[in-house]
Amino acid sequence: AQKITQTQPGMFVQEKEAVTLDCTYDTSDQSYGLFWYKQPSSGEMIFLIYQGSYDEQNATEGRYSLNFQKARKSANLVISASQLGDSAMYFCAMREGGRTGRRALTFGSGTRLQVQP
């Protein structure tokens, strides 16, 4: 079974509107972390936002917020006021518990977001 599922291969959004990118995860660990990364066409991986499994509040970083619903095992990324520069591939990733050095990220398949003027 896939540990991270991103069901939207591609999304379009109008500039200045908000968009939600979906992510569901599967783990039996109690302690885990959820991350979103952005990969623009230039190829680098840019860290956007983190949510810990024990965090009671949804994470926010500027225009990015994470809609964390633990019971549903979902961690959707919300981008408010989309900008043309937000056009990129977005990856959801999970870090499960485990001993030091074993906490590599498991990635979803990504969602390609295109912001239209």
Added chain:
Amino acid sequence: DTAVSQTPKYLVTQMGNDKSIKCEQNLGHDTMYWYKQDSKKFLKIMFSYNNKELIINETVPNRFSPKSPDKAHLNLHINSLELGDSAVYFCASSQETLRTPREETQYFGPGTRLLVL
């Protein structure tokens, strides 16, 4: 003052050759990783090192050999390159002996685009 750097950025080579990719981080992190991103953009962990000790060695052909001369460097050597090795290879680092999970965020290098002809 780049946090995680990789060299080279592009690598074009013939089948059967041996090549190395270098990675350096100046974040003082104790754990470093190699990920492979295939042509469909899927990212998967290959190796992780913690304090110069190999911790994760996923199902990777033994033609791939990581080497960590010190905590700040993790190099990837590939012998007898094959067409299927063409991919983008990302180095990442994180600090796993920490006070808060947030600080375990993995920061990625710019990637090395390997093309085997």
